[in-house]
Amino acid sequence: MRDQTLKFHFLLFLLITISLFHSANSNYLNLRRGASISVEGNTLITSPDNSFNCGFYALPGSNAYWFAIWFTNSKDKTVVWTANRDRPVSSRGSRVSIRGDGTMVLTDVDGSVKWQTNTTSTDVVAAELLNTGNLVLKNLQGEILWQSFDVPTDTLLPSQRLTKNKRLTSLLRKGSFESGYFNLYFGADNVLTLISDSPETSSIYWPDPYYDIYTNGRTNYNSSRIAFLDDMGMFHSSDKFQASASDKGFGTKRRLTIDHDGNLRIYSLNNSTGLWMIAWQALSQPCQVHGVCGRNAICVYAPIPKCICTPGFEVINPSDWSAGCKPAFNETLSNSQVKFVEVSQTDYFGYDIDFQPDFSMEACRELCLGDSRCRAFTYRTWGEGHCYVKSSLFSGFMSPDFPGSTYVKIPRSLQVSKPSIFQGSSNTCEHREAEILVGSVSKYDSTRRMVRWVYIYSFCGALGAIELIFITLGWWFLFRKHGVPASVEAGYRMISSHFTRFNYGELKKATNNFREELGRGGSGIVYKGVLSDDRMVAVKRLGDVFQGQDHFWAEMRTIGKINHINLVRMWGYCSERRHRLLVYEYVSNMSLDKHIFNSNFLGWKQRFAVALGTAKGLAYLHHECLEWVIHCDVKPENILLDSGLQPKIADFGLAKLFQRDGPGSEISKIRGTQGYMAPEWALNLPITAKVDVYGYGVVVLEMIKGIKLSNWAVGDTDDHEIPLKTFSRTVKEKVQCGCGNSSWVDSIVDPRLEGKFSRKQAETLIKVGLSCVEENKSKRPTMASVVQILMECEE
Structure with a gap:
């Protein structure tokens, strides 16, 4: 009996010892008052679901430590909050503790305080890390007396609020926790703003400083300032700004971060790889x-x-x-x-x-x-x-x-070389990225350069032929057996900004088995549909020319990053086996040609608004999109009108899918439309954004006159430019004979308006239209300059 008692006590002692040893090296669910965490102990506070850890964090190769919170399951242990971002502590002797007065304190090896909370309540009993990633100090009743969510650094987590007196501040550089110069905050005008605030200058860059609040789609009539990222991946702001993650839905860990490059992004965590995916970003052009x-x-x-x-x-x-x-x-x-x-x-x-x-x-x-x-x-x-x-x-x-x-x-004595970044035509309608070459001060011998590139091209050609066989077999196997690979999906999602992936069954049901046709063109047939959330949509079923994966993903790369009030928005896509479908917003008032060339015509005010809105949409494509997209088929049929008769350009980006001289291409359907094609097409010259300027000019002149200029041809002729030349020459003669007055305008403007139009706006619009259809593309204005001119005479 005595032996059994001794054995029992020995086992109990052993269990207690093991337990104490284990607890000394395991994570805490909370840190109680009077306790501490040391940098040497490597002890962490962990959220109940193990999503987040809180403790001492060191950057690779650094002896400095920060008291931080990070994602447990991300591959690089991504930090979302630091207490002492600008005051790191030593790798020895530093600790975090909750003192008797309720203050949570971070001290360095010499006992100096590097950071502390603003709590001095003896009611504080413990620090806990919640499943949301929020570090809190609680009292006995479970009330929160302090929380890290109230003092954000560069990241906003779902359910965390950004309010009037809070801001996100970027890192100074990658691989550092120092505070940078870029900030997200609510300005004095109640608008959510990105600002560069360096020691030398302070400058707002988002929303676009060139436009006013309302043109940017915001409002300052909001009494409270609040922004947050929800569990679905939607970002909401009280100034009416909204954004959504490309993989919107529950069950994904996300964060909103202002990065060291000044861009604001929503990231989604891939649980299987631990890597982050960019699901949305505020600026498509980092520059x-x-x-x-x-x-x-x-x-x-x-x-x-x-x-x-x-x-x-x-x-x-x-x-x-x-x-x-x-x-x-x-x-x-x-x-x-x-x-x-x-x-x-x-x-x-x-x-x-x-x-x-x-x-x-x-x-x-x-x-x-x-x-x-x-x-x-x-x-x-x-x-x-x-x-x-x-x-x-x-x-x-x-x-x-x-x-x-x-x-x-x-x-005068300083010899420099001018940077020559853009060589040749950067903006093309062909399926390729914008070609940008960086100039250098150094000069290279042309013969050496030619030999070098001949060698490289020969090597790449031989290597490419071998790889082509393996790639073809690999893609055939993957798509035949498994559909679209996950890596392709991930790549798409990284560059998309607001897409949702639909399955074919969903869209078949939404369109009632593709019953109601809205229109058709060179790229496919468009059907009317209603999604399960009651959104009206237009579903484009792409033709056979789009069946190749490279073509389809090229369109995704272009359209996925584009979002503007004067462009038809894309809600999602479907890619299953041979099915390729694009889901667009439904625009209720049909295309512009239905409101210009028949009895249901627009008044002058609406026509001018359409001209300005279309110019803004094209300017966005040409000057703001990272790929500088060219439409290549600007015409009234591709300008849709919404319920408020505001223009929305459709079918942008599709031109990038076609090779200019590829087999089966039809220039009348795909590469442009007779009467709207710039002379460069017929002369086989390099295509730039000025082809869209030309098409826009024809549309503007047609809106002013109220008839199709392409129907003005007299007699048999194959020159589609003759009607436009005739009209342009007639108008230019009237302008020259105007002798300073605008009476000539009445003879040009659509007589159905019965003189009810602004002479100043009409004269400006006529001159803009004429300059846009100049045969010499260098004499045509850019769309950015057109927007500026029209906005100056907007009433």
Whole structure:
């Protein structure tokens, strides 16, 4: 009996010892008052569902530690909150504890306080990490007295609120927890805003600073300021801004983060790989972020965003472009010692110490020379030349469609090379990305370059032939056995912004077995449908030419990143076996041609609104989309009108799926429509965004006249440009004979309006239309300049 008792006590002692040893090295569900966590102990506070951990966190290769919260199941243990982001502690002797007065304190090895909560209540009993990722201090009654959700860093988690006095602040750089210069917050106007707030400058870059609140789709009539990401992947803001993750739905871990590059993104976690997927981002063009490249630097696409220095300047820190570039010369120079170097298709945001419209470039140059503060001047060709004198060069941005150049003042003795980023035609209708080449100061011998590329092309050709066999067999097997591979799906989702994947059965049911046809064209047939959530949609069933996977995913890459009020929105897609379907929003008032060329015609106010809205949509495609999309078939039939008669451009991006001279291509259906095609098509010249400008010009002139110009042909002729030439010549003669008055306008405008229109707007629109249909594409304006001109006479 005594032996059994001794055995019992021994076993009990052993179990207690094992338990104590285990607990000393395991995670806590809470940290109680009077207890502490040390950096050496490697002890963590864990959420009940094990989604989040809280404790000491060190970056790879660093002896510094941060008290942080991170995702347990992400591959890189992604941090979502840090207490001491700008004040790391030592790897020895640092600890977190809850003191007797209820304050949670982080101390360094020497006992100095690096961070503490603002709680001094003796009611605090413990710190807990909730399943939401929120670290809280609670009292005995379970009430929250402090929470990490109230002091966010760079990340917003589902159910966390961003309110009036809170902001998200980016990391200074990748691989660091230091506070950066980009912030998300509610401004004084109640609008959710992204701002670059560096020591040298402060500049709002989202929503688009070029437009007002309402044009950006926001409102400032909201008494409370609140934004949050919900469990479905929807981001809501009280200023009426909304966004949704591409994989919207329950059951996925997500976060909203303002990244070190200044962009705001929703990320979704892939549980099987532990990797994050970009499910939405605020800016499709990263170079729109002000200050991302620092002072005297330019953001370019090559083809991914990168920074280069303005000619005459050199980078300060190659590992940190936010520091910008410094001049390689003494900036104190007399006029006789300076010259100007042209930086083509480049603008710098703000810092205009003078602006002069309708100015010659020589006068602009003299204006800069006459002001000692001037560092450069930008000359834009919007109709007449516009002159902007710059005192500083911040937020440089190079775009192939920027209508002008910046001329930088440098010493006459300094030899520099102008960056030549855009060679040839960057914007093409062919199935390829925008071609962007980065210029270099160095010059290479042309013969060496040719030999090098011949070698590379030969090697790639041989290698490609071998790979083609394996790729063909691999894709055939995967699609035949399993449908679309998960890797392709993941790739699509990364570049999409608001898609939902539908199955074929859903769309078949939504369209009542594809019963009600809305229209058909070269790309496929469109059917009317109603989704299960009662949304009216237009479902496009793509034709056989779209059956190839490369074609289909190319369209996804283009359309998936595009979202604008004047473009038909795409809600989702279906890709099952041979079925390829696209799901668009349903636009109720049919196409523009139904409201211009028959008895149910639009009034002048609506026509001008359609002209302006269409210009805005095309300007977005040409100047703001990362791929600089060209429509290639701008015509009234592709401009739809919503319930408020606002225009929405349809079928953008489809042209990228066709090769210009590919077998079976029909230029009348796919590559353009007679009467709206620019002369470049017939002359087989390189295609740029100016083909859309031409088509837009024809549409504008047709809206003004109220009839189809393509029906003006007299006699037998194959030249589809003759009717338009005749009309243009007639109008130009009337303009020249107008002698300063606008009486000639009445003879041009649709007589069905019975004189009820704005003469000023009509004259402006006529001149815009004529400039858009110039045979020489270099004389046509850009869509950005058209928007500017029309907005100046908007009533």
